[in-house]
Amino acid sequence: MKTADLSTELERIEGLRVRTDVPLGRLTTFKIGGPAAVLVTPESVDALRDARRLLSGAEVPVTILGNGSNLLVSDAGFDGVVIRIGSSLGGVEVAAPDRLRIGAGTLWSKVLRFVMKEGWTGLEFGAGIPGTLGGAIATNAGTRGGATADRLIDVVGVDAGGEIQTLPVADLGFRYRRCDLPAGFVVTGTLFSAERDDPARVEATVRGYQAERRRDQPEREPSAGCIFQNPPGESAGKLIDLAGLKGETEGGAIVSPIHGNFIINRGGATAADVLKLIERVCERVLAEHGVELELEVRKVGFD
Ligand SMILES: Cc1cc2nc3c(=O)[nH]c(=O)nc-3n(C[C@H](O)[C@H](O)[C@H](O)COP(=O)(O)OP(=O)(O)OC[C@H]3O[C@@H](n4cnc5c(N)ncnc54)[C@H](O)[C@@H]3O)c2cc1C
Structure with a gap:
């Protein structure tokens, strides 16, 4: 089903707020990311249930959003339906x-x-x-x-x-x-x-x-919290710090000088900037410490 037809169907559900072409960056703490084709916010469990039933028959990608504080959304956004669970x-x-x-x-x-x-x-x-x-x-x-x-x-x-x-x-x-x-x-x-x-x-x-x-922690700056999981028995932030990566930049993104496991959007960072920085950090930590870092942050809208 085309997203335009789908959103018309979704709009018929009572208690479901439906919006199209919604910039996701502002719904994340990183403040990065392109638009969602459709964003629905259920105001009741019944509305969510009805939306889920409708979506189960439509071949369209679906993802779930809370406060967007653990997400890196792609610059292209999400070509599907985002279900946002709010207050x-x-x-x-x-x-x-x-x-x-x-x-x-x-x-x-x-x-x-x-x-x-x-x-x-x-x-x-x-x-x-x-x-x-x-x-x-x-x-x-x-x-x-x-x-x-x-x-x-x-x-x-x-x-x-x-x-x-x-x-x-x-x-x-x-x-x-x-x-x-x-x-x-x-x-x-x-x-x-x-x-x-x-x-x-x-x-x-x-x-x-x-x-x-x-x-x-750099609590007040736009980030997604810790980018990497702590490897067993280690602190990812410490490994990044010891590899001399604090303050490393790519476009608008910087490895926080306060906490090595935070990447900060210091203004205008793109998801591509963040991914390049993540890659560089992973390579350097592997070369210096022989440890493969794994992402803690979740990617949305990437292939
Ligand atoms: C400054 C800062 C500090 C942080 N500190 C910590 C910390 O100390 N410890 C820690 O663990 N995390 C921390 N985080 C990361 C983040 O806050 C947590 O991972 C948090 O649990 C994500 O919740 P959210 O509502 O923002 O989820 P989102 O980021 O919106 O989503 C995260 C994942 O949960 C799924 N999801 C969200 N809601 C639902 C739902 N209702 N049903 C099913 N799936 C759902 C999403 O699909 C996605 O896969 C920090 C982040 C920031 C920005």
Whole structure:
């Protein structure tokens, strides 16, 4: 089906916002990338389910977007349908005395405001991660304080055929920054274990993590966070630093002088600039340390 016909069909679904030719750069923290042919934002799980059913019959590439904080989008953009999970599918609620239910479109910053105010412990490790909970599931987002899978009980979402499913954590093959969500599965909700605690103690832990990150990472500049996964027992940032690559540039992209594992868009960087810089970093780290770096950031819209 042509994208014009497809978007007309999608527009008939109640509770689905549909836009065409949408620049993706501004929907990512890197601020890089061309347009999506179609971008849909479901305002309810039912709208998402209906969209997924329609898309399962159309031969068109589909990708899922949260807060775009772990993505490098190609300069050509994405010639297909982007499903964006935002705050309409967000929110934090108490599901049981030791359970929090959190919508996939909820940002970590909102989760942390909730646990600090209400006094819940277990999720403080998310302090400073700029993504949504849906993105955190897909990437098993984590910090030195813990990772998303540690406290996860199950996720609910819509599969590629448009069926609503609940998947227990044990079925999801969580590992370092990865998991085995079924292809095309869109997470809409998450259930975590957590305990009641003194709000002041929770806040002190969160503020401590935030202060550490402000000191060690270029948080305020456009980036996608860590570009490479840490090789087993090593720090990618340290290997990059030791190879003398901090401050290395390509077009508008620069290896952060603050943290070697961050590439910064210092203004007008293209995805091609970033890819060239990634290639150079990989070659030099391999030559200097004999270590092959693997991408942590996910590529969208590349062949
Ligand atoms: C300054 C900075 C600091 C960062 N620090 C950390 C850190 O400390 N630890 C860490 O782990 N990461 C970190 N990141 C990376 C990023 O924030 C995480 O990977 C985050 O979990 C991505 O969430 P997102 O909503 O932005 O997902 P996106 O970047 O939009 O998407 C990431 C992946 O998740 C998939 N996805 C998104 N939403 C859903 C959904 N609802 N259902 C199914 N799949 C979905 C996408 O298809 C894509 O494959 C950092 C990034 C930045 C810019």
